[in-house]
Amino acid sequence: MLNLMRKKTLKIHSFFGRIKKMKEKKIFQNCIGLLADIYAKEDNIEGKNTANFLLGADCSSINFTENHNSKSYSKIFNSYSSKEEHPLVQEVRKISHLLPWYQSDCEGRLDEELKKQMIMTELVGPNSIIYSSQYELGIYFQFPNVSYYSRRHPAEETFFTLSGKSFWKIEEKKEVESFVGDYIHHPSMASHSNRTSDEHLIACWRWSGDISLEGYKNFK
Numbered sequence: 266m267l268n269l270m271r272k273k274t275l276k277i278h279s280f281f282g283r284i285k286k287m288k289e290k291k292i293f294q295n296c297i298g299l300l301a302d303i304y305a306k307e308d309n310i311e312g313k314n315t316a317n318f319l320l321g322a323d324c325s326s327i328n329f330t331e332n333h334n335s336k337s338y339s340k341i342f343n344s345y346s347s348k349e350e351h352p353l354v355q356e357v358r359k360i361s362h363l364l365p366w367y368q369s370d371c372e373g374r375l376d377e378e379l380k381k382q383m384i385m386t387e388l389v390g391p392n393s394i395i396y397s398s399q400y401e402l403g404i405y406f407q408f409p410n411v412s413y414y415s416r417r418h419p420a421e422e423t424f425f426t427l428s429g430k431s432f433w434k435i436e437e438k439k440e441v442e443s444f445v446g447d448y449i450h451h452p453s454m455a456s457h458s459n460r461t462s463d464e465h466l467i468a469c470w471r472w473s474g475d476i477s478l479e480g481y482k483n484f485k
């Protein structure tokens with residue numbers, strides 16, 4: 266009798282576990298759909314190619330690859346918000362504890378202090394939740410009052426602001442302020458820097474073309 270009850274309880278747990286996983290996958294799919302929508306509207310052929318890749322991505326067999334930072338970094342991510350936010354932020358918050366967040370020094374190219382001021386998670390890429398050797402994209406967080414010095418890299422890049430605001434400078438052009446809904450595009454090897462002031466920045470970034478880090482250079 267006890268064994269039968271134990272078996273029934275296990276079955277119920279596994280049933281609810283499966284429902285939970287299905288819901289999480291559905292939220293992830295919503296995130297990919299919203300990203301596709303963002304890049305389809307970008308005035309750039311690489312944005313549109315990225316959108317097409319996302320629309321064709323198979324999310325049915327994805328597995329979340331949580332790491333030891335997932336819970337603590339997602340707490341930080343969820344503690345920052347702004348009055349106006351893109352719907353993608355709300356979706357990401359629902360599964361942020363499952364995502365592989367990290368802080369990167371771009372394989373030794375950035376100093377330790379700057380590394381601590383940014384948190385990111387990659388959703389598409391060579392080592393990511395959705396595999397791609399051509400595209401890399403994810404969610405990026407930068408703390409308030411942080412200057413990310415000038416750098417350039419072979420990959421073509423676009424940042425799309427989802428929450429907060431930031432300031433961007435490309436080559437010798439005048440610095441521009443970026444708000445929710447704005448695209449900041451960097452052609453391959455264009456020098457760019459950015460900073461936050463009193464607010465944080467949450468953005469999605471995408472890379473295409475040569476997405477390796479070999480040609481990444483910064484100018485402190």
Ligand SMILES: [Fe+2]
Nearest residue numbers: 418422451457
């Ligand atoms: Fe960049």
